[in-house]
Each structure stands twice: as C-alpha cells, then as structure tokens.
Amino acid sequence: xxxxxxxxxxxxxxxxxxxxxxxxxxxxxxxxxxxxxxxxxxxxxxxxxxxxxxxxxxxxxxxxxxxxxxxxxxxxxxxxxxxxxxxxxxxxxxxxxxxxxxxxxxxxxxxxxxxxxxxxxxxxxxxxxxxxxxxxxxxxxxxxxxxxxxxxxxxxxxxxxxxxxxxxxxxxxxxxxxxxxxxxxxxxxxxxxxxxxxxxxxxxxxxxxxxxxxxxxxxxxxxxxxxxxxxxxxxxxxxxxxxxxxxxxxxxxxxxx
Amino acid sequence: xxxxxxxxxxxxxxxxxxxxxxxxxxxxxxxxxxxxxxxxxxxxxxxxxxxxxxxxxxxxxxxxxxxxxxxxxxxxxxxxxxxxxxxxxxxxxxxxxxxxxxxxxxxxxxxxxxxxxxxxxxxxxxxxxxxxxxxxxxxxxxxxxxxxxxxxxxxxxxxxxxxxxxxxxxxxxxxxxxxxxxxxxxxxxxxxxxxxxxxxxxxxxxxxxxxxxxxxxxxxxxxxxxxxxxxxxxxxxxxxxxxxxxxxxxxxxxxxxxxxxxxxxxxxxxxxxxxxxxxxxxxxxxxxxxxxxxxxxxxxxxxxxxxxxxxxxxxxxxxxxxxxxxxxxxxxxxxxxxxxxxxxxxxxxxxxxxxxxxxxxxxxxxxxxx
Numbered sequence: 001x002x003x004x005x006x007x008x009x010x011x012x013x014x015x016x017x018x019x020x021x022x023x024x025x026x027x028x029x030x031x032x033x034x035x036x037x038x039x040x041x042x043x044x045x046x047x048x049x050x051x052x053x054x055x056x057x058x059x060x061x062x063x064x065x066x067x068x069x070x071x072x073x074x075x076x077x078x079x080x081x082x083x084x085x086x087x088x089x090x091x092x093x094x095x096x097x098x099x100x101x102x103x104x105x106x107x108x109x110x111x112x113x114x115x116x117x118x119x120x121x122x123x124x125x126x127x128x129x130x131x132x133x134x135x136x137x138x139x140x141x142x143x144x145x146x147x148x149x150x151x152x153x154x155x156x157x158x159x160x161x162x163x164x165x166x167x168x169x170x171x172x173x174x175x176x177x178x179x180x181x182x183x184x185x186x187x188x189x190x191x192x193x194x195x196x197x198x199x200x201x202x203x204x205x206x207x208x209x210x211x212x213x214x215x216x217x218x219x220x221x222x223x224x225x226x227x228x229x230x231x232x233x234x235x236x237x238x239x240x241x242x243x244x245x246x247x248x249x250x251x252x253x254x255x256x257x
Numbered sequence: 258x259x260x261x262x263x264x265x266x267x268x269x270x271x272x273x274x275x276x277x278x279x280x281x282x283x284x285x286x287x288x289x290x291x292x293x294x295x296x297x298x299x300x301x302x303x304x305x306x307x308x309x310x311x312x313x314x315x316x317x318x319x320x321x322x323x324x325x326x327x328x329x330x331x332x333x334x335x336x337x338x339x340x341x342x343x344x345x346x347x348x349x350x351x352x353x354x355x356x357x358x359x360x361x362x363x364x365x366x367x368x369x370x371x372x373x374x375x376x377x378x379x380x381x382x383x384x385x386x387x388x389x390x391x392x393x394x395x396x397x398x399x400x401x402x403x404x405x406x407x408x409x410x411x412x413x414x415x416x417x418x419x420x421x422x423x424x425x426x427x428x429x430x431x432x433x434x435x436x437x438x439x440x441x442x443x444x445x446x447x448x449x450x451x452x453x454x455x456x457x458x459x460x461x462x463x464x465x466x467x468x469x470x471x472x473x474x475x476x477x478x479x480x481x482x483x484x485x486x487x488x489x490x491x492x493x494x495x496x497x498x499x500x501x502x503x504x505x506x507x508x509x510x511x512x513x514x515x516x517x518x519x520x521x522x523x524x525x526x527x528x529x530x531x532x533x534x535x536x537x538x539x540x541x542x543x544x545x546x547x548x549x550x551x552x553x554x555x556x557x558x559x560x561x562x563x564x565x566x567x568x569x570x571x572x573x574x575x576x577x578x579x580x581x582x583x584x585x586x587x588x589x590x591x592x593x594x595x596x597x598x599x600x601x602x603x604x605x606x607x608x609x610x611x612x613x614x615x616x617x618x619x620x621x622x623x624x625x626x627x
Contacts, residue, residue, distance in 0.1 A: 047457035052322070053465075062463040068453040070325045071465035073348050076318035079310065083322025083330070084453070086306035087280050091455050109318070112311035 013037035015046050017066045026226020028183040028216040029057060032125055033064050035193045036094070040067070043200055049092040050084050052077045054106070056098035057131040075106025078113035081120045089119070092203055099126040099140040103165045107139075110169065117174030117208035121199040124165060127216040128237060135221025139163045142240055147221075162240060166213045170246035176208040178247040182215040182238060184230045191243075201255050208249070215241055260435040265400045266291035268436050269333070269359055269423065272407040274299055277442040278357070279328040280306035282319035287371040288427035289335040289361040305444075313338040317345030317358075324349060324356040325464045327452030328445055329411050333359035335427070336377050337368060340385075346420060347386030351466030353481065354451075355414035359407070359423045361430035364589030372589025373427035375511060378566035381424050382540045389478050391485045393421040393492065394540040398515040400434035406537070408439050417488050418451075424539065426512050426562060428591060485541075494537040495546055499525055503532030505604050506550050508571055509560040510536045512591060517560045520597035529605045539567070544574050551575035556609045558600055560592060561585045565616045572615075580609035583619045 012018070015037035023029045040046050046067050053061040055074035062069030072080040077095035085093040102110050102124050113120065129147050130136040136149040140162050144153040154162075170178045177199055181192035192214055199210035215237050217229040224232060248256065263271070270292045273281070281300055283293040293309065300307035306323070310316035316332050323330040334342060339360045349356050362377050364370040382394050393413050397403040403425060410421040448454050453462050468474035498518055500506065509517040514535035521533045534550060536543050551557065557579050559568045568583050575581055584600045586592045 048455040050453055050455060059467065062465065066456075067461050068456050069461070069463040069465075070322065070453055071463065071467060072321070073318060073344055076315070076321075076345070079315040079318035080322035080325075082308060082315075083280065083282065083319035083324070084326060085322075086308060086319070087323045087326045087328050087330075088454070108311050109315050112315065116308070 013041040015040040015066050017064055019063050021064050022060060023057065024220040026217065026219040026229060027057070028127075028214070029125065031183050031189060032123065032214050032216065033061065035189070035196050036096070036123060037065060039193060039196045039200060043197070045092050045200065048090070049094065050088070052081045052084065052093065052095040054095065054097040054101040056101050058096050058098060058125065059132065061096045075101050075104070076109055077101065077106065078109040078118065078120070078122065082113055082116070082118050085118060085120050092121070092200065094121045094123060096123045097125070098131065099124070099128065099165075100130045100138045103139040103163045110165070111172070114169045114172045114175040114209045114211070117176070119203055119206055119208055121203050122209070122211040123196070124211055124213040125216045126165070126213055126241065127218040129218055129221050131218050131221055135218070142236060164241060166211065166246045169211060174209050175211070175247050176249035177202045177210040177252045179245045180213040180215065180241060180243050182233065182243055184215065184217070184233045188243070198252070198256055202252050205255065207251050215243075258438050258440070260437045262433050263400055263436045264291060264433045265403055265425070265430040266361065267295045268400050268404050269407050270295035270299065271438055272404040273331055273357070273411070274303065275439050275441050276408045276411040277329045277444050278305070278331050278411065279444050280323040280330040281332065282308050282310050282316040282323070283332050284310050284313045284316050284334065284338060286313075286335045286338040288363055288373070288430050289333050289338075289359070292333045292359065292361070292430070313341040314344060317342035320356050321345050321349050321352070324354045325352070325453045327448040327454070329415070331357040331359065333361065335361045335363045336365050336374070339377065339380070343386040346392070347388050347390065348466045349420055350386065350390035350392070350481075351388060351477070352464050353418045354464065355418055356420050357407070357410045357414050357423070358420055360425070362424065362426045370589045371427065373512060373562065373591060374587070374589050375426050375513060375562035376564070376566070376587070377424070378539065378561070378563055381422050382542075390481060391419070391488070391540060393417065393419055393488060394424050394538065395421065396424050396510040396537055396539050397429060398511050398535060400429065400432065401436040403429060404436050404438065413492060417484055419484070419488070424511070428512050489541040492538060493541050493543050495543040496535045496537060497546070498533040498535070500532035500534065500550070503530050504554055505529070505531040505556050505558070505601065506534055506554045507531060507558045507560060507597070507601065508534045508536070508547070510539060510567065513560045513562055516592055516594055517597050519594035520601055523594065523598050524601045524605075529601060531601055531605070542570055547571060547574045548578075551578035554579050556604045556607070557581045558604050559583050559615070560597055560600070562591065563587065565619075568616065577611050580611050581615050582609070583615035585619065
C-alpha cells in the first residue's frame with residue numbers, strides 16, 4: 001500500500017472553540033457559527049474581534065466562538081455593539097441575533113444602529129419562530145404558520161403580518177450592506193459565506209452598517225426532520241423572504257467587484 | 258482652579274469629562290437635558306465618544322457595551338428615563354462592571370412633571386431592576402458637591418466594579434452656583450484584566466450576567482454581596498451640622514437636607530438645640546450614625562421631597578429609640594425653610610410619641626394645607 005502524506009484540506013476554524021454546541025440536530029445555527037468563524041480566520045481578525053451575543057437559542061454563542069464576547073439583554077445587541085465600537089473603533093464588532101431578538105423586542109435598536117450607520121456587522125438568523133422558548137410566534141412567522149402561540153396558524157387579521165427586516169433596514173441611508181441569504185443547501189451556504197466576508201470588509205473599510213440575514217431552520221419547533229425543514233425553508237420561507245441584495249452602497253459594490 | 262459660575266447639569270458633565278469619562282450615551286429629558294447637550298459638544302471636541310441614543314433603554318445598553326471594555330463611561334437621565342434604564346442597570350450590576358449614572362429626579366409617578374423631587378429614592382436605593390444587586394448611591398446638595406461626587410462616582414464604580422448613581426433633584430441640576438472644577442485626569446490607556454478588548458496574545462474573555470447553573474448564580478450573588486459588605490465598611494459618607502449638643506435632629510438628603518440646614522440655623526438662633534444629619538451615601542446608608550443619633554436625641558424630624566421613602570429606613574434603624582416625625586412636600590414642590598422651622602418648633606414643643614406612623618400625622622396636617 002502506498003503511503004501518502006496527509007494534507008489537511010478542512011479543519012475546525014481557530015475562531016471556534018472545541019465545545020460541543022447545545023443546538024438541536026439539524027439546526028442551522030452551527031452552520032452560521034462555522035461560516036463566521038471561517039471568515040474571521042481567513043481574514044485574520046480573531047484577535048481584534050468582539051462579538052455581541054443576544055437572547056435566544058444563540059445566547060451561548062460566546063461559548064462556541066473563540067474570541068472576546070459580551071452578552072446583551074434581549075434585543076439590545078446593536079446598542080451594546082454601539083457602545084463597544086464607539087470606544088474601540090479599530091476593533092471588529094459583530095452581533096449575532098435571532099428574529100425575535102432583532103425584529104421584535106430589538107426593533108428600535110437595530111433600526112437606529114442602521115440609521116446611525118454604526119460601523120458594525122450584524123448576523124441575523126431568521127427561523128420564523130422563537131426557538132429557545134419553545135416555538136412561539138415571532139414577527140417573522142409566516143401567515144398561516146402554526147406555532148405554540150398561534151396554534152391555529154398565524155391569523156394576519158389579529159396577529160398581523162411578518163416583518164421583512166432586510167427590506168426595511170435597506171431603506172435607511174446609514175445602512176451600507178444589507179443582504180438576505182439562506183442556509184438550506186451547499187450552494188446557498190457558500191453564498192452566505194461570501195456575504196459574511198463582504199460584511200466584514202464593509203466594517204474594516206469604515207463604510208458603515210452591514211447586515212447579513214440568514215434564513216435558518218428550526219426542526220425541533222417546526223416538528224420536522226432536519227431534511228424536511230430544509231425543504232420547508234426553501235418552499236415556504238424563500239417565497240416570502242426572497243434572497244438577494246437589498247442595499248449595496250456604491251462604495252461596497254466596488255469591494256465586491 | 259478658580260471658582261466659576263456653573264449650572265448643575267453642565268458642572269456634572271464637565272466633572273465627568275475631567276474624571277476621564279471616555280464615552281457618554283444619553284437621551285434628552287428635562288430637567289437633565291443640559292448634561293446631554295454639554296456632552297454633545299464637549300466629548301467630540303476631545304475625540305471621545307458621544308451618542309444621542311434612540312431611547313434611554315438603548316443608552317444604558319450602549320453604556321453596558323462600553324463598560325465591558327473597562328473604560329470610564331456614563332449616562333444621565335431623569336426619573337421616567339431612569340425607569341426605562343432599569344433593564345440595563347440590572348444587567349450591568351449582574352455582569353459586575355463599572356458605570357456611572359446620573360439621575361436628576363423630577364416629580365412623579367408617571368409622566369409627573371419637570372419640577373424637582375426625590376421620589377425615586379426607593380427605585381435607586383432599594384432596587385428598581387430585577388434580581389439581587391446594590392447600587393452605590395451618592396446624593397449631592399449643591400453644585401460643588403455634584404462635581405466632587407461625580408468624580409468620586411467614577412472611582413467608586415471602578416473600585417467595586419459597580420454602578421454608581423449620582424442622585425440629585427432637578428433643582429440642583431438646574432441652578433447655578435460657584436464651583437471649582439477638579440483637575441483633568443488623563444484617559445485610560447490600560448484596561449483591567451477582565452475587560453473585553455480583543456483576544457490578542459491571551460485567552461478569550463466574555464462578559465455576561467447569565468449563570469444558567471443555579472449554584473453558579475448563587476456563587477455570583479454571594480460574591481456581589483461580599484463586595485457590597487466592603488462598600489458598606491469603607492464608603493459611608495454623611496455630614497452632620499450642630500449635632501454635638503443637639504436634643505433634636507433633622508435628617509434630610511440632597512436639597513431637602515440643604516433647605517433643612519437653613520431651618521436648623523434659624524432654630525439655633527432661637528436657642529433650640531437642633532442639629533442636622535445629611536446622608537451623602539444613600540446606599541450604603543449611614544445606619545450606625547442614625548442609630549447613635551436616635552439614642553442621643555429626644556426627637557427626629559425626617560424631611561424629604563417624597564412621601565417618606567427614606568423615612569422608612571430611619572424608622573427601621575432608629576428602632577424606637579427616639580420618636581420620629583416627618584415632613585415633606587411632593588409633586589415637584591420644594592419645602593421652604595419656614596415650613597421646616599415650624600416643624601422643628603412642633604418637635605421641640607412636643608409632646609412626641611412612638612405610637613402611630615409619622616406619615617399619617619404629616620398627612621393629617623397636610624389636610625389643612627391643601
């Protein structure tokens with residue numbers, strides 16, 4: 001048998017700790033963590049990055065990402081990130097927030113951070129429900145979607161319509177880069193990683209607020225197998241939350257090109 | 258440095274700048290707004306951080322983020338705004354990091370009014386946010402004392418990794434008095450070993466108020482409590498006036514204490530042996546001083562601009578050693594020296610009782626006033 005020298009083609013990023021996550025099987029949080037950590041490694045930012053974790057399933061993000069972290073009250077991550085970034089303009093500051101956190105209780109904080117053009121990068125995981133508390137209706141829950149607090153399906157007459165956070169934030173002049181990607185298949189995961197990289201590039205160049213919305217799954221609370229939940233995301237979430245670039249400041253377009 | 262004429266709110270802002278405050282986050286609210294306005298010009302001038310936040314809720318969470326870097330940071334607000342900040346206050350306390358908060362109190366509850374009051378004593382001294390925590394609370398009674406206590410607030414916050422609140426009423430924030438500014442302290446260039454600064458050449462750090470495992474939360478609660486015992490042992494501050502031979506004592510903090518001093522002086526001129534205790538740290542409270550004072554005097558008069566929030570502390574500490582009477586004006590009205598003098602006359606004339614509640618007797622007297 002020939003012996004060949006082993007070449008590492010893929011390894012755990014330095015920016016991820018060796019801790020096992022508490023995420024449910026099939027949940028896409030792990031993928032999102034991995035992508036962010038890979039990009040931070042590739043860009044050599046680990047020793048100058050400060051993360052802001054939010055409240056929700058990703059409350060323990062700081063246990064899994066191997067760089068400095070703080071942990072915000074529910075919805076306040078953009079405010080906390082503002083505080084960190086204004087003291088340390090040369091550090092890379094990111095928030096990692098879910099849809100209940102960002103688009104409901106933290107709507108004021110995210111809108112104003114974007115409006116101010118805070119030079120931070122926001123990673124927004126949208127899985128159309130409150131995962132940590134057991135699958136309640138979120139501002140992003142689709143019309144008709146059953147959750148534990150919309151047991152008959154979200155009735156838009158009484159429970160209102162889902163919020164499209166990327167489209168909303170893209171209207172603000174302070175937002176430089178706002179895009180929506182999805183984590184439901186390898187091709188889209190690769191596109192998501194590219195967008196994450198662009199978000200950090202925007203911050204490094206001082207171009208202002210950047211946000212990557214990542215459509216995500218919640219198999220446990222959706223009561224689906226991981227595979228079916230990926231399919232459900234593709235068939236139900238993407239039509240309501242189209243993937244695409246919602247705001248690309250001309251200066252950002254230059255770095256992309 | 259020479260004494261200059263300063264408005265209270267502006268003086269506190271300049272004192273904070275000189276104490277090395279590197280970042281300010283706030284939201285406009287009367288009667289505190291001048292502090293924010295002053296900072297909006299002064300901080301950028303010095304290349305420091307200033308953000309007018311979208312709400313007090315955001316402001317305190319910006320403070321939370323900045324405080325995690327170990328730098329000197331503050332916010333300021335007034336009563337309704339401070340209510341909105343209570344979430345962040347609890348989180349900052351639970352994360353055990355230093356921050357300074359200035360509360361320029363106004364009349365309440367609710368929207369209340371914009372006139373001076375002391376009705377947030379309980380909120381600031383006895384809690385306000387959720388969970389077990391203590392704030393260091395400093396209560397100035399003049400513009401100069403506001404300046405001095407603002408500088409002290411940054412030192413104490415850092416020393417005990419705690420929030421330090423400078424608690425004053427709107428009249429001190431709004432009035433102008435001569436005051437001497439402290440010397441300029443340089444900004445921090447080194448950061449404490451707990452601060453989040455980017456994991457360069459060291460293990461990563463994280464700052465959080467979450468302890469999901471109950472024994473860990475208990476350990477954190479006990480650690481904070483033990484640190485609080487140190488604050489209690491080292492940081493009690495108060496001022497007494499004419500107490501050496503006093504048979505009667507007035508107790509009041511901030512503006513109430515200051516107005517009471519005029520009344521005490523007038524009473525002394527009439528030959529009434531009355532003194533004044535003005536607590537400066539409301540938390541930790543000068544309990545031993547009150548305990549000893551209660552044994553010394555024949556009667557105590559508590560004066561506040563609230564419905565007797567500190568009164569309950571005085572009654573608890575005095576343990577019936579001396580009868581306690583109470584006088585207050587509410588709703589943004591300041592007590593007048595003559596009103597307090599009348600109360601001192603009543604106190605000196607007697608008879609005094611340990612029965613009933615002083616608030617009830619005061620309320621009955623207020624019936625004839627309003």
